[in-house]
Amino acid sequence: MRAGGTGGERAEPVHGGPAHGAHGHGAGTGHGAGTAHGHGAGGDATGADLAYLALERELAVFLRRARASSGEMAREVHPGLEPAAYGLLVRLDEAGGQRATELAGYFGVGKATMSRQLRALEELGLVVREPDPADGRASLVRLTGEGRDRFRRVRDARRARYVRKLAGWDRAEVAELARLLHQLNTGSEPRDPRPGPERAPDSAPGPERAPDSAPGPERAPGSAPGPGGHRP
Numbered sequence: 702m703r704a705g706g707t708g709g710e711r712a713e714p715v716h717g718g719p720a721h722g723a724h725g726h727g728a729g730t731g732h733g734a735g736t737a738h739g740h741g742a743g744g745d746a747t748g749a750d751l752a753y754l755a756l757e758r759e760l761a762v763f764l765r766r767a768r769a770s771s772g773e774m775a776r777e778v779h780p781g782l783e784p785a786a787y788g789l790l791v792r793l794d795e796a797g798g799q800r801a802t803e804l805a806g807y808f809g810v811g812k813a814t815m816s817r818q819l820r821a822l823e824e825l826g827l828v829v830r831e832p833d834p835a836d837g838r839a840s841l842v843r844l845t846g847e848g849r850d851r852f853r854r855v856r857d858a859r860r861a862r863y864v865r866k867l868a869g870w871d872r873a874e875v876a877e878l879a880r881l882l883h884q885l886n887t888g889s890e891p892r893d894p895r896p897g898p899e900r901a902p903d904s905a906p907g908p909e910r911a912p913d914s915a916p917g918p919e920r921a922p923g924s925a926p927g928p929g930g931h932r933p
Contacts, residue, residue, distance in 0.1 A: 786822055
């Protein structure tokens with residue numbers, strides 16, 4: 702796969718424009734985002750300030766596009782699928798069966814939010830619950846055959862779009878972007894795996910955890926799922 706690097710769905714939400722700017726055509730050179738922010742932030746802004754302001758701007762654009770993309774992909778998987786739930790399919794495909802509490806902790810959402818989204822996925826026939834072999838009192842959520850087929854069809858089509866969008870990039874640039882996004886996502890991981898306080902699944906976390914990933918449970922890279930994620 703041309704867009705390889707760190708692997709894993711979360712490191713993939715590359716949506717073109719903003720990310721490419723980071724490679725020297727916008728934020729990186731100071732002729733685009735950096736210069737513009739210098740005038741807006743005041744003449745005494747340091748080079749480091751401009752770099753972070755440029756990064757903030759590019760990530761904001763990236764997240765807006767990521768949310769729109771997650772909505773489109775969710776509808777492609779199933780017309781009734783909420784955009785926020787797309788990241789759940791990403792996680793279940795890459796990690797296999799998971800407890801609802803594990804998913805809630807992974808995405809940083811409350812149990813009530815996770816239960817509602819899983820119930821919706823069950824009603825659409827995309828996931829199923831089954832007894833946890835390690836603990837008969839608990840259950841695991843996994844993709845159904847139909848859910849896996851629908852998700853992978855959309856995922857593969859999206860990856861093909863990445864290849865077309867980044868056709869002009871050097872392969873090493875693609876790998877470096879994937880590495881940096883992975884580093885950003887890893888640094889944004891919550892230290893406590895237990896679910897945090899209830900919050901809206903669409904609350905934008907920092908830089909579409911990604912990769913695949915990320916809106917809704919799919920956190921954006923830098924948030925916290927977040928994103929999924931979509932966390933993309």
